[in-house]
Amino acid sequence: MKALMTSAALAALMASGAQAADLRMSWWGGDSRHVMTQEALRVCGEKHGHTIKAEFTGFDGYLEKLTTQMAGGTEADIVQVNWPWMPLFSRNGTGFADIREFSDQIDLSQWTEEQLASGEMAGILNGLPVSTSGRVFFFNTTTFEEAGVPLPTTWEELFEASAQLKEKLGQDYFAFNGVKETAQLLVSLQVTQMTGKDLVDPETNRVAWTVDELAEGLAWYGRMVEEGVLQGHEQEAGQGNVNLFEKPDWASGKIAGSYEWDSTWSKFADPMIDDQVLVPAKMLVRQDAVTEGVYRKPSMLFAISKNSANPEAAAEIINCMLNEPEGIDALGDSRGIPASAVAEARLAEAGAFDPKMKEAHDILMAAEGPVVSPFNEHPTLRGAFLDTMEEYGYGMLDEEEAAEIIIDEANRVLKGFDS
Amino acid sequence: MTRSEELDLTETSAGRVSGQAVSAPRPKGRGSIGLLYLAPYIVGLVVFTAIPFFASLYLSFTDYDLMSAPRWTGLENYVELFTSDRTFRRSLYVTLLYVFITVPLKLAFALFIAYILNYRLRFINFFRTAFYVPSILGGSIAIAVLWRYIFATNGLVNMGLGAVGIDPVNWFGDPVNALFTITLLRCWQFGSAMVIFLAALQSIDKSLYEAAAIDGASKWTSFVHITLPLLTPVIFFNLIMQMVQAFQEFNGPYIITGGGPLKSTYLLPLYIYDEAFRRFDMGYASAIAWVLFVIIMVLTLIAFWSSKKWVFYAGDKRS
Numbered sequence: 104m105k106a107l108m109t110s111a112a113l114a115a116l117m118a119s120g121a122q123a124a125d126l127r128m129s130w131w132g133g134d135s136r137h138v139m140t141q142e143a144l145r146v147c148g149e150k151h152g153h154t155i156k157a158e159f160t161g162f163d164g165y166l167e168k169l170t171t172q173m174a175g176g177t178e179a180d181i182v183q184v185n186w187p188w189m190p191l192f193s194r195n196g197t198g199f200a201d202i203r204e205f206s207d208q209i210d211l212s213q214w215t216e217e218q219l220a221s222g223e224m225a226g227i228l229n230g231l232p233v234s235t236s237g238r239v240f241f242f243n244t245t246t247f248e249e250a251g252v253p254l255p256t257t258w259e260e261l262f263e264a265s266a267q268l269k270e271k272l273g274q275d276y277f278a279f280n281g282v283k284e285t286a287q288l289l290v291s292l293q294v295t296q297m298t299g300k301d302l303v304d305p306e307t308n309r310v311a312w313t314v315d316e317l318a319e320g321l322a323w324y325g326r327m328v329e330e331g332v333l334q335g336h337e338q339e340a341g342q343g344n345v346n347l348f349e350k351p352d353w354a355s356g357k358i359a360g361s362y363e364w365d366s367t368w369s370k371f372a373d374p375m376i377d378d379q380v381l382v383p384a385k386m387l388v389r390q391d392a393v394t395e396g397v398y399r400k401p402s403m404l405f406a407i408s409k410n411s412a413n414p415e416a417a418a419e420i421i422n423c424m425l426n427e428p429e430g431i432d433a434l435g436d437s438r439g440i441p442a443s444a445v446a447e448a449r450l451a452e453a454g455a456f457d458p459k460m461k462e463a464h465d466i467l468m469a470a471e472g473p474v475v476s477p478f479n480e481h482p483t484l485r486g487a488f489l490d491t492m493e494e495y496g497y498g499m500l501d502e503e504e505a506a507e508i509i510i511d512e513a514n515r516v517l518k519g520f521d522s
Numbered sequence: 523m524t525r526s527e528e529l530d531l532t533e534t535s536a537g538r539v540s541g542q543a544v545s546a547p548r549p550k551g552r553g554s555i556g557l558l559y560l561a562p563y564i565v566g567l568v569v570f571t572a573i574p575f576f577a578s579l580y581l582s583f584t585d586y587d588l589m590s591a592p593r594w595t596g597l598e599n600y601v602e603l604f605t606s607d608r609t610f611r612r613s614l615y616v617t618l619l620y621v622f623i624t625v626p627l628k629l630a631f632a633l634f635i636a637y638i639l640n641y642r643l644r645f646i647n648f649f650r651t652a653f654y655v656p657s658i659l660g661g662s663i664a665i666a667v668l669w670r671y672i673f674a675t676n677g678l679v680n681m682g683l684g685a686v687g688i689d690p691v692n693w694f695g696d697p698v699n700a701l702f703t704i705t706l707l708r709c710w711q712f713g714s715a716m717v718i719f720l721a722a723l724q725s726i727d728k729s730l731y732e733a734a735a736i737d738g739a740s741k742w743t744s745f746v747h748i749t750l751p752l753l754t755p756v757i758f759f760n761l762i763m764q765m766v767q768a769f770q771e772f773n774g775p776y777i778i779t780g781g782g783p784l785k786s787t788y789l790l791p792l793y794i795y796d797e798a799f800r801r802f803d804m805g806y807a808s809a810i811a812w813v814l815f816v817i818i819m820v821l822t823l824i825a826f827w828s829s830k831k832w833v834f835y836a837g838d839k840r841s
Contacts, residue, residue, distance in 0.1 A: 166799070167799045170588050170589075170799070170802060171588070173588070173589060174588040174589065191587075191589070191802060192589060194589075198589065336695075336783065337692065337695040337696070337783065338675075338692075338695060339695070340692075340694050340695040340700075340779070340782055340783040341674065341675035341692040341693065341694050341695035342674045342675055342676075342694065343670035343671075343673070343674050343694045343778055343779060344670065344694075344776075344777065344778060344779050344780035344782070345670065345674075351676070482800045482801050482802075483801050486796075486800070486801070490609075490785075493782065493783065493784060494784065497783070497784055499784075
């Protein structure tokens with residue numbers, strides 16, 4: 104009788120899924136994300152009978168820590184991974200566990216095929232998109248209203264608005280911001296709108312643009328600096344190595360627009376002083392644009408360690424956080440608007456999203472453009488792009504020379520990934 | 523402890539008292555106890571210094587991205603560094619410039635302040651403390667951030683210049699000014715060198731100055747012919763320490779300028795960091811680190827070699 108009861112208990116436990124496991128989860132983020140994620144781990148752990156140790160830091164240093172752990176095979180069972188890091192950690196799809204193997208634990212139908220494809224490396228689903236993020240336009244309506252200028256809807260209107268801002272409010276007013284990565288993505292946006300192509304051709308894994316096309320994008324950026332739409336490299340560097348949202352000129356409205364991640368809405372809106380209003384705006388487009396060229400990508404992914412002793416249990420926890428009511432409620436919008444359909448619907452119904460952030464996200468999702476390659480954010484490729492743009496900005500190179508160097512350097516990086 | 527060990531210890535004590543320790547039998551277990559005491563240091567030295575030191579030498583001859591096993595590439599990293607890497611050449615030039623400007627400037631300033639603080643003034647202890655404070659704070663991130671705001675285009679320095687009718691200067695946007703600004707931060711942290719100079723100044727026999735004064739020597743003559751020669755061992759010590767520290771500077775340029783503009787403040791430690799942790803090229807980063815190590819070692823050896831000609835120790839018979 105006793106043996107029968109033991110067998111029945113074991114069978115019941117096995118039927119309920121993975122056995123109780125001790126897991127670890129690592130992520131980066133700010134305080135609110137830390138608090139909400141720990142709560143989600145608590146409720147999901149209780150629901151599924153697992154204990155999960157939280158390992159969290161700020162963004163700075165997370166990549167270094169994760170890299171060291173991955174090298175030693177000591178990464179957490181559940182790992183939050185930035186999308187551009189996937190080629191670094193899992194070039195051939197073997198860096199993390201194949202999530203499709205755990206489709207009994209995770210309801211993959213909550214993601215579109217396109218979303219799941221963005222988490223694949225070499226056809227293997229290595230990471231589950233937690234949310235989708237991308238660059239959208241933010242404008243300070245207070246500054247534009249003070250100058251009596253309507254918000255621009257095309258690039259040419261932006262040039263005109265800039266001239267009027269300077270005339271009516273002062274030469275130290277700038278209609279837009281474009282430095283560092285933002286400058287790079289603005290040039291990329293121009294060339295993408297012009298050609299309909301992303302920087303990297305997925306077929307050949309080489310730069311899809313010609314030197315002339317990229318040179319035209321750079322020249323357009325040069326014109327923006329020349330006409331005072333945005334601050335040039337030298338002027339911007341004069342303020343030191345400081346983020347846009349930390350600059351007094353941003354907070355006071357003297358820089359009246361930028362092209363930023365939709366998920367960073369609060370970071371840019373919160374520092375505004377004197378009741379100034381920041382709004383998300385639709386994509387600005389060229390007159391000859393063949394696409395809006397939206398830069399949209401998974402903002403981050405949850406991956407399961409290939410070294411995990413309890414991958415099924417890890418999969419259960421991921422499913423709970425992203426697809427089950429308890430986890431969805433606890434995790435909230437700590438990672439932006441969720442990619443999981445059920446989570447987005449549940450949180451939207453509960454009114455959990457900042458309306459402006461939701462508006463920015465909706466603009467992002469409604470825009471169209473070619474699929475963006477993660478190599479756009481490869482550190483070496485991006486470094487070469489930014490360094491060359493800086494030399495162009497300081498007048499050391501012309502557009503043609505800069506375009507040629509960027510394309511050569513990018514192709515050199517891409518060649519390293521040839522199988 | 524066994525009875526025989528007790529006996530051994532007693533004998534040793536007796537030997538010491540009688541001055542015959544050398545001939546006393548070696549106590550059993552003493553060696554292992556000593557090793558036990560040394561173990562934390564030895565383990566730390568081996569695990570955190572020696573192994574990484576030699577591992578980085580090996581890695582400098584490999585292609586290693588942390589994710590896959592290191593692949594032996596021989597001298598490839600070094601060949602690339604010295605033949606085709608524009609960034610390395612720029613970074614090396616900037617680093618050497620930074621060190622050669624910072625170290626003499628900082629030592630001269632530290633000596634100058636120490637000389638003043640050596641006088642018996644009212645509230646001298648307060649001033650000594652006040653001048654030392656920047657050294658405590660100087661290496662911190664907060665001070666680097668403060669520096670960034672002070673020298674920003676619309677920062678405190680330009681506000682001051684504007685008040686006296688001088689046009690604002692683009693401290694961080696101009697490559698020459700940016701390096702100067704970073705250098706200034708380093709020089710501002712002169713406290714530790716100053717304290718060592720101050721201690722050395724106070725140890726100089728006052729009768730030497732009195733004798734010189736009787737012979738009609740001016741303050742400047744006394745400084746050049748008495749103070750400076752007697753300070754040379756301390757100057758030498760400070761020179762080595764400051765040079766090694768300057769070659770390792772990271773926080774200032776990382777926080778204030780991010781290495782820009784145009785890599786004008788991109789010191790080698792920043793380049794090593796970027797290669798290792800942003801581009802995951804550990805092999806290449808190790809090669810740069812070893813080049814930096816060799817440069818520091820060679821310059822230190824040159825300093826030691828040259829010290830025979832200009833450093834004077836107590837009892838030195840040279841005239």
